[in-house]
Amino acid sequence: xxxxxxxxxxxxxxxxxxxxxxxxxxxxxxxxxxxxxxxxxxxxxxxxxxxxxxxxxxxxxxxxxxxxxxxxxxxxxxxxxxxxxxxxxxxxxxxxxxxxxxxxxxxxxxxxxxxxxxxxxxxxxxxxxxxxxxxxxxxxxxxxxxxxxxxxxxxxxxxxxxxxxxxxxxxxxxxxxxxxxxxxxxxxxxxxxxxxxxxxxxxxxxxxxxxxxxxxxxxxxxxxxxxxxxxxxxxxxxxxxxxxxxxxxxxxxx
Numbered sequence: 373x374x375x376x377x378x379x380x381x382x383x384x385x386x387x388x389x390x391x392x393x394x395x396x397x398x399x400x401x402x403x404x405x406x407x408x409x410x411x412x413x414x415x416x417x418x419x420x421x422x423x424x425x426x427x428x429x430x431x432x433x434x435x436x437x438x439x440x441x442x443x444x445x446x447x448x449x450x451x452x453x454x455x456x457x458x459x460x461x462x463x464x465x466x467x468x469x470x471x472x473x474x475x476x477x478x479x480x481x482x483x484x485x486x487x488x489x490x491x492x493x494x495x496x497x498x499x500x501x502x503x504x505x506x507x508x509x510x511x512x513x514x515x516x517x518x519x520x521x522x523x524x525x526x527x528x529x530x531x532x533x534x535x536x537x538x539x540x541x542x543x544x545x546x547x548x549x550x551x552x553x554x555x556x557x558x559x560x561x562x563x564x565x566x567x568x569x570x571x572x573x574x575x576x577x578x579x580x581x582x583x584x585x586x587x588x589x590x591x592x593x594x595x596x597x598x599x600x601x602x603x604x605x606x607x608x609x610x611x612x613x614x615x616x617x618x619x620x621x622x623x624x625x626x
């Protein structure tokens with residue numbers, strides 16, 4: 373029996389495009405992605421002896437250059453466990469083509485799913501990908517009280533009504549919590565809106581305009597939650613925030 377690849381301890385992925393005018397490779401908030409990967413990899417590094425940060429920084433210098441040369445795509449930075457106990461972990465960069473981009477998504481609740489190290493992007497990727505395939509939709513992860521934590525690959529943003537942006541956009545709590553992945557895309561949206569914090573129940577989301585956001589697709593409009601369609605979106609607001617997110621494209625450099 374052939375052994376599988378070493379266990380994925382940490383990862384980070386983001387969309388890369390060529391700037392329409394200059395052709396330079398760029399990503400939305402690339403510094404935030406590199407910082408998040410650095411923190412996650414350090415926290416996951418087995419037997420950290422003080423040299424991990426230097427190794428990660430050197431790896432990122434090389435990886436960013438390779439990603440920029442590759443151009444449009446969906447690269448993934450990875451830290452994998454050592455092949456042998458006591459061995460060195462492996463840092464690698466997977467250069468992947470850009471998947472099909474979508475503007476909409478359906479959510480389906482997945483109660484009872486508990487993740488190992490839910491605050492780290494990487495360890496649960498395979499499990500969550502299989503869960504999404506089985507559900508035929510984006511899994512909506514819930515806490516023990518049945519309230520929304522996040523999507524399997526997305527952060528959830530929702531709007532209480534269609535009349536006012538200020539204080540009406542609610543995202544699951546980020547400060548002080550350790551049961552969800554820190555979302556770069558949500559952080560970028562927080563710069564454009566006053567996102568108060570809350571933990572909605574799925575039935576609440578079904579009565580609100582709801583977005584699922586991530587680094588690949590940006591903002592996707594949720595068209596169904598367990599088969600129930602949310603209200604129609606406010607088109608001007610959706611357009612405005614997609615434009616605000618697109619203003620965060622930055623050249624890839626380390």
